[in-house]
Amino acid sequence: RKEVEQDPGPFNVPEGATVAFNCTYSNSASQSFFWYRQDCRKEPKLLMSVYSSGNEDGRFTAQLNRASQYISLLIRDSKLSDSATYLCAVGHDKVIFGPGTSLSVIP
Amino acid sequence: SQTIHQWPATLVQPVGSPLSLECTVEGTSNPNLYWYRQAAGRGLQLLFYSVGIGQISSEVPQNLSASRPQDRQFILSSKKLLLSDSGFYLCAWSVPGQTIPLHFGNGTRLTVT
Numbered sequence: 001r002k003e004v005e006q007d008p009g010p011f012n013v014p015e016g017a018t019v020a021f022n023c024t025y026s027n028s029a030s031q032s033f034f035w036y037r038q039d040c041r042k043e044p045k046l047l048m049s050v051y052s053s054g055n056e057d058g059r060f061t062a063q064l065n066r067a068s069q070y071i072s073l074l075i076r077d078s079k080l081s082d083s084a085t086y087l088c089a090v091g092h093d094k095v096i097f098g099p100g101t102s103l104s105v106i107p
Numbered sequence: 108s109q110t111i112h113q114w115p116a117t118l119v120q121p122v123g124s125p126l127s128l129e130c131t132v133e134g135t136s137n138p139n140l141y142w143y144r145q146a147a148g149r150g151l152q153l154l155f156y157s158v159g160i161g162q163i164s165s166e167v168p169q170n171l172s173a174s175r176p177q178d179r180q181f182i183l184s185s186k187k188l189l190l191s192d193s194g195f196y197l198c199a200w201s202v203p204g205q206t207i208p209l210h211f212g213n214g215t216r217l218t219v220t
Contacts, residue, residue: 032205032206032207032208034207034208041195041216042213042214043197043211043212043213043214044151044197044211045211046208046209046210049208087150087151089207089208089209091206091207092206093206094153094156094164094166094206095141095153095201095206095207095209096153097143097150097151098150099149099150100150
């Protein structure tokens, strides 16, 4: 089993839709969790951190479920500019990234 | 504020040639430093990380090596490149004592021909 897994997609959604991504991790000792966004042929950029209590930043909501060992990212009211690959990152003594989920927002 | 510089941005090298990619961080002391590789259509693979000068941990056995000659300088090298070394190489840093969040450089796109 891979340490961090994501549905690779692609997710093709119309503008204004709500889309949710999930990410599962295998190391129960993991301590830090983040979502990154990566545009085509660019470096990943930090999107937001993930806490058990939930974390909301505008249209984006991230959630951590330690018992089930998964994290989620919810994007509301999708914009064309949200099209990108979304990577989850899980940290303990090192950081492991998921393979990423590709999102295309269609006009 | 902290900045990370990585160069070159693109590189085309023949099989068997050497490689040297450099990364420097400004605005912080004793950062954790990382080298990742992303093959075409693949996820990020951790290659090396360093928590201090001369301290290198290798994650994947291969023909690459890393060195940290100065506190904020991280170098990725190879004596002889393979076709399979092609990919997008990313340097990253994090605050001392913390593994994430990571902040990435712009990356080097390496094509081995």
